[in-house]
Amino acid sequence: MAENKTQPTNASVEDFLNQVESPKKREDAFRIKQIMEEVTGEKAVMWGPSIVGFGQYHYKYESGREGDFLIVGFSPRKTSLSLYLLGCMETSFDELFAKLGKHKTGASCLYINKLSDVDEQVLRELIKKSYEYMKSKYPTK
Template sequence: MAENKTQPTAESVDDFINQCESPQKRGDSFVLKKMMEEITGEKAVMWGPSIIGFGTYHYKYDSGREGDFLTVGFSPRKSAISLYIIGCMHQDFDFPIEKLGKVKTGASCIYINKLSSVNQDALRELIAKGYQYMKEKYPSKI
């Protein structure tokens, strides 16, 4: 069974954020990092070369494939900031994404151009709810 390509690393999150060319994305990324650390109680960790994650969960599919992945996270991409709120992609997760304001959604991400265009209270609620959802759905075996 192949391992996930995206694995936690020992790289510095702050160094990665400081490499953002856009001052707007750099500032928004530091705000998101602080926000997600406060909400989850987890320290920011680099996952692969470009994703900042908070917490991990272990999954196992019916196919037998299993692994670990970040519980919530984000990546300051060139075109937008990708939010990885894994729980909100499940069909039984109940949160009206439109509460966030100006965002786009993909198969596994929520894309924002800048934090100032998003409802911060709704974003905090979504992060907390998504994190809690994953902790309940994939409880730690430790």
């Protein structure tokens, strides 16, 4: 059985974020890190070379494949800030997304160009609800 490609590492989150080329995106990335730490109570950990994650859960599919993944996280990509809010994509938070501001969504991602495009309180609520949903769906032993 193949291991998940994205694994937690011992790499420095600060070093990674300090390498973000755009000063504005770097500032936004540090702010998102702070928000996610405050909302989840979890310490930031690098997952693979480019994702900052908070918390982790264990999954097991009917196929027998299982592994661990971050509960919430983000990555400051070149085109946008990608926020991994798996719980938000599995349940309906349409009302919150409607109030968020300028964003796009994908499979399990929320994409924003810059933090000033969205309502930070609504973003905090989405992170909180996603985190709580994943913690209840995948309780740790």
